Amino acid sequence: MSGGGARIAVRVAEVTEVNALIRRIRFVRPDGGPMPAFSGGAHTVVEMDDHGTRRRNPYSLMGDPADTTGYSIAVRRDDAGRGGSLFLHRHVVPGMDMVISHPVNLFALDLRAKKHLMIAGGIGITPFLAQIAQLAALGGRFELHYATRNPALCAYGDELAARYGGRVHLYHDDAGQMIDLPALLAGQPLGTHLYVCGPKGMIRWVRSSAESAGWPRAAVHHEEFLAPPPGKVFDVTLAASGKTITVGTHQSLLEAIEAAGVDAPYLCRGGACGQCETDVLGCDGTIRHNDHWLTEAQKASGQKIMPCVSRFEGRSLVLDR
Amino acid sequence: MAGPDAFGEGIWAKKKPGAQTGAAGMTKTVFPPSIPSRPTYGVLAPRPGPAHLMIADGDGAGAVLDLVGAGDAGMAAGSHLIYLPGPDGTDRTAELAALGLARFHRAPSFAAALPRLRKVLGDAHMGVQIYLAGSEGLIGQAQREVMEAGLPHDAVQTEHRGTTVRRVQCVHCKGITENVATDPFTCGHCGLALFVRDHYSRRIAAFQGVNIDAEDPGLVPPPVEKFR
Amino acid sequence: MGLTFKDETFRGDFTFFNSPAAIRRFPFPFPEDSYMYSVNMEPHVPGRPGSVFEKTFDVDEHYVAEMRERARVLAEDPLRCQSLPHMTLAGWDLLELIMQAKAREYPDWFSLHRDGDRWHWINRPLEIEQRFTFLDETTLPCGPMEYITRQTQGDFSLQDQRNDNLWMDAGMVTTQADWSLDFDIGMNFFEWHAPVPLAHEKQIFTRALKFLMNVQHGVPARRFNWTMTIDPLLDTSPENYPKWGPSRATLTPENVGRRMHLRVELQTFFRLPRSNALAFPIRCYLIRFEELATQPKWARRLHRVIRDLPDELAAYKGFLRNKPIMVDYLAQFDDGTPTSPGWWAED
Numbered sequence: 036m037s038g039g040g041a042r043i044a045v046r047v048a049e050v051t052e053v054n055a056l057i058r059r060i061r062f063v064r065p066d067g068g069p070m071p072a073f074s075g076g077a078h079t080v081v082e083m084d085d086h087g088t089r090r091r092n093p094y095s096l097m098g099d100p101a102d103t104t105g106y107s108i109a110v111r112r113d114d115a116g117r118g119g120s121l122f123l124h125r126h127v128v129p130g131m132d133m134v135i136s137h138p139v140n141l142f143a144l145d146l147r148a149k150k151h152l153m154i155a156g157g158i159g160i161t162p163f164l165a166q167i168a169q170l171a172a173l174g175g176r177f178e179l180h181y182a183t184r185n186p187a188l189c190a191y192g193d194e195l196a197a198r199y200g201g202r203v204h205l206y207h208d209d210a211g212q213m214i215d216l217p218a219l220l221a222g223q224p225l226g227t228h229l230y231v232c233g234p235k236g237m238i239r240w241v242r243s244s245a246e247s248a249g250w251p252r253a254a255v256h257h258e259e260f261l262a263p264p265p266g267k268v269f270d271v272t273l274a275a276s277g278k279t280i281t282v283g284t285h286q287s288l289l290e291a292i293e294a295a296g297v298d299a300p301y302l303c304r305g306g307a308c309g310q311c312e313t314d315v316l317g318c319d320g321t322i323r324h325n326d327h328w329l330t331e332a333q334k335a336s337g338q339k340i341m342p343c344v345s346r347f348e349g350r351s352l353v354l355d356r
Numbered sequence: 357m358a359g360p361d362a363f364g365e366g367i368w369a370k371k372k373p374g375a376q377t378g379a380a381g382m383t384k385t386v387f388p389p390s391i392p393s394r395p396t397y398g399v400l401a402p403r404p405g406p407a408h409l410m411i412a413d414g415d416g417a418g419a420v421l422d423l424v425g426a427g428d429a430g431m432a433a434g435s436h437l438i439y440l441p442g443p444d445g446t447d448r449t450a451e452l453a454a455l456g457l458a459r460f461h462r463a464p465s466f467a468a469a470l471p472r473l474r475k476v477l478g479d480a481h482m483g484v485q486i487y488l489a490g491s492e493g494l495i496g497q498a499q500r501e502v503m504e505a506g507l508p509h510d511a512v513q514t515e516h517r518g519t520t521v522r523r524v525q526c527v528h529c530k531g532i533t534e535n536v537a538t539d540p541f542t543c544g545h546c547g548l549a550l551f552v553r554d555h556y557s558r559r560i561a562a563f564q565g566v567n568i569d570a571e572d573p574g575l576v577p578p579p580v581e582k583f584r
Numbered sequence: 585m586g587l588t589f590k591d592e593t594f595r596g597d598f599t600f601f602n603s604p605a606a607i608r609r610f611p612f613p614f615p616e617d618s619y620m621y622s623v624n625m626e627p628h629v630p631g632r633p634g635s636v637f638e639k640t641f642d643v644d645e646h647y648v649a650e651m652r653e654r655a656r657v658l659a660e661d662p663l664r665c666q667s668l669p670h671m672t673l674a675g676w677d678l679l680e681l682i683m684q685a686k687a688r689e690y691p692d693w694f695s696l697h698r699d700g701d702r703w704h705w706i707n708r709p710l711e712i713e714q715r716f717t718f719l720d721e722t723t724l725p726c727g728p729m730e731y732i733t734r735q736t737q738g739d740f741s742l743q744d745q746r747n748d749n750l751w752m753d754a755g756m757v758t759t760q761a762d763w764s765l766d767f768d769i770g771m772n773f774f775e776w777h778a779p780v781p782l783a784h785e786k787q788i789f790t791r792a793l794k795f796l797m798n799v800q801h802g803v804p805a806r807r808f809n810w811t812m813t814i815d816p817l818l819d820t821s822p823e824n825y826p827k828w829g830p831s832r833a834t835l836t837p838e839n840v841g842r843r844m845h846l847r848v849e850l851q852t853f854f855r856l857p858r859s860n861a862l863a864f865p866i867r868c869y870l871i872r873f874e875e876l877a878t879q880p881k882w883a884r885r886l887h888r889v890i891r892d893l894p895d896e897l898a899a900y901k902g903f904l905r906n907k908p909i910m911v912d913y914l915a916q917f918d919d920g921t922p923t924s925p926g927w928w929a930e931d
Contacts, residue, residue: 040800040802040803041800041801041802041803071801071802071857072677072857072858073801073857073858074857074858074859074860076860077860100858101719101858136800137800137801137802137803138801138857139800139801140860143745143746143860145746146670146671146673146744146859147506147668147669147670148506149506172719173673220482220483221406221481221483222481223481223482223483224480224481224482224506225477225478225480225481225482225484225505225506225507226505226506226507227482227506229482247404248404248405248406248482248483249403249404249405249406249482249483249484249485250482250483251507251508251510251511252511253508253510253511253746253747254482254507254508254511302798302800308798309794309798310798391778391779391784392774392775392777392778392784393771393774393775393776393778393779394778508747525767527764527767527822527823527825528822528823528824528825528826530663530766548826553779554778555767555778555779557767557768557770557771558770558771559769559770560767564764564767564822566822566825567825567826567829570825570826570829570830571829571830571832571833571905572830572833573826573830
């Protein structure tokens with residue numbers, strides 16, 4: 036399987052400013068044909084030609100999974116980021132042709148659950164919008180707890196509350212409102228699955244609280260896409276293709292491999308899915324492992340690297356790619 | 357796939373399971389390595405949680421005693437133990453009753469314990485810790501109830517103690533024979549001579565039994581006591 | 585289409601056979617003169633015209649007879665089709681995948697008209713016409729997976745993907761190589777394959793699982809598996825082993841060419857969009873040794889493969905006791921000349 040697998044040529048149908056930070060982009064097929072159905076929690080990788088730099092960023096699909104007329108994503112502007120969100124905020128306009136991947140789901144509902152308990156922080160609401168639409172259609176039991184800084188940034192909060200009433204609980208940091216997590220976790224019936232998506236700190240808080248409250252690991256789900264962190268420039272030798280490449284400060288190793296014309300597999304580009312796992316043939320230096328995929332033992336062995344988010348510091352790195 | 361000449365499971369013919377001999381006498385059973393569908397068991401250890409549900413039979417009592425002994429002072433107050441005699445008649449009710457757990461129930465059989473177990477699971481909340489100990493039949497059937505109540509199967513702690521007799525489902529007639537001690541054995545429902553595989557279904561809570569003389573009717577090797 | 589569906593049986597008088605055209609398109613599974621387990625995955629993209637790879641779901645001359653056989657097996661044992669409660673959505677996914685592919689690729693035989701969620705399906709070879717509401721189980725005579733797989737050749741399993749594993753949580757299994765859906769349903773990928781010898785040690789299933797969990801929507805994959813069956817018996821189930829097992833003791837040098845069949849599984853893998861489950865169709869093709877021997881390259885190669893196969897594998901595949909008879913029979917077709925690489929008989 037090459038690159039990111041199957042892709043879909045799409046046209047931007049609508050661009051909507053949801054609030055000061057978030058804009059929604061809707062994609063349709065240029066010929067008006069149906070998009071593939073998807074499962075709640077799925078993401079798509081959006082390809083961008085940012086003035087000569089190829090960017091590929093994953094975004095959760097936020098629409099109703101049964102609606103095949105188009106896909107919607109919500110993009111939070113990150114002024115300090117690498118440029119993907121800024122490109123989508125500044126340069127994407129209705130009518131523009133783009134390429135996205137088929138949906139991939141690394142944050143699927145466990146459909147055996149007797150109840151789905153969802154905890155969202157900020158832009159982490161997006162996968163839940165699709166999951167809630169799916170569960171509402173299937174008659175599934177869910178409860179959402181959604182925390183944002185203030186009502187103005189509480190995207191889709193009012194709509195969710197209006198449609199689903201008591202199943203939706205909103206919290207605003209500025210008003211000093213906090214999710215009472217210990218009480219929430221203590222009262223759930225057997226068979227509840229817990230889902231969390233939001234800032235790194237929130238995910239850590241929810242997962243560790245669940246663990247100390249005795250929740251089994253297999254009933255706790257989270258999604259966290261890492262942006263590839265910047266770092267020092269380094270060189271890499273790609274043994275299979277006989278090339279030596281340089282990875283820039285704000286470029287990921289995967290992006291540098293792709294820019295050199297070498298085909299490399301990927302799905303999430305955020306250190307979670309494992310698809311881009313690459314064998315290290317030689318390493319004189321330190322690999323900066325930033326992924327959620329490799330085990331601690333694998334990281335320590337120095338024989339594997341996830342080029343989507345991980346970097347290198349030292350004299351030489353040789354990869355089987 | 358299911359034929360008695362299938363490889364990878366003949367290990368039972370060579371080695372019998374035994375108990376580790378420790379200072380305390382009966383402890384965790386050590387089974388020889390087998391195929392990935394064969395259940396494996398650990399050693400019960402206290403885990404944080406608001407409530408503790410323990411289900412044990414026969415020599416599983418020893419695992420419960422060790423577990424409560426290792427737990428903190430508050431564990432007994434949050435514990436509920438359902439205990440039944442083992443398939444070999446082992447009954448250590450008196451020792452367990454002396455533990456002073458918040459709730460202790462002695463049932464004469466698993467079938468008799470089932471209504472209570474289902475009520476307790478229906479009332480339970482996420483965070484409850486579940487501990488199963490004793491025979492494979494008890495552990496498997498209780499684990500199935502816990503799974504049906506919604507907990508992942510690997511969220512349950514298990515420890516095997518005592519008898520290694522097996523619960524076996526005949527793949528042909530679907531009848532389950534309890535406490536199988538020999539291989540081959542005669543299906544208690546359809547009467548076929550069955551070879552006992554290590555292939556195990558959590559959903560059925562049983563090992564698989566396959567007709568041993570299907571290809572050569574009448575050629576049944578003498579039964580060997582492999583599980584005691 | 586120019587294809588006649590044969591009236592034939594897979595039990596009793598065993599009238600099944602392959603026409604010369606069916607022999608030529610048989611999916612011979614050995615690309616080289618030896619065999620060992622491997623993950624051997626490739627993209628499931630349209631293959632040579634006329635081959636079993638040409639269409640997403642191959643429909644061949646045995647279609648109607650195989651569906652009649654499936655109905656008989658299910659009447660005798662309904663446990664051969666089961667779906668755990670959370671897999672209904674995956675069943676709808678499968679129904680949609682198959683109906684769309686068949687209507688697109690075999691428009692003379694199948695048609696699908698969709699008006700929103702009101703669907704109208706016509707299966708002309710089986711004389712079925714059904715109007716139903718998509719995602720509403722009450723509008724079909726049975727569950728969606730059972731409905732569509734009663735009309736599609738091959739076994740099917742639907743794998744739920746969760747907790748870094750695939751869980752075999754639904755299936756239609758009536759043409760199996762000796763495994764029990766009723767026993768295995770609910771198992772994970774390693775447990776389901778637990779009885780397979782040698783492969784676990786070689787990490788075959790670890791690598792296969794990793795590949796399958798990353799199969800993406802729109803990019804299906806396929807691989808072969810194979811075994812041997814005496815007589816063209818589709819339903820070699822463990823449930824019925826006492827019924828078909830005795831046939832293994834009746835093979836002779838005189839009847840091996842007629843009664844021994846190479847049994848090939850074309851396994852395909854599809855990511856299902858709505859449920860995120862993985863569909864795993866396992867299509868069984870049978871060919872008797874006599875039929876296979878009409879293709880010199882295949883006969884030479886099969887002789888070498890069987891002759892050199894480790895006994896563990898021959899035992900697992902259930903033909904260890906008959907291996908000498910099979911090798912002796914096939915030896916007459918092997919003059920020692922080299923065989924060209926690849927599956928195709930004509931290359």
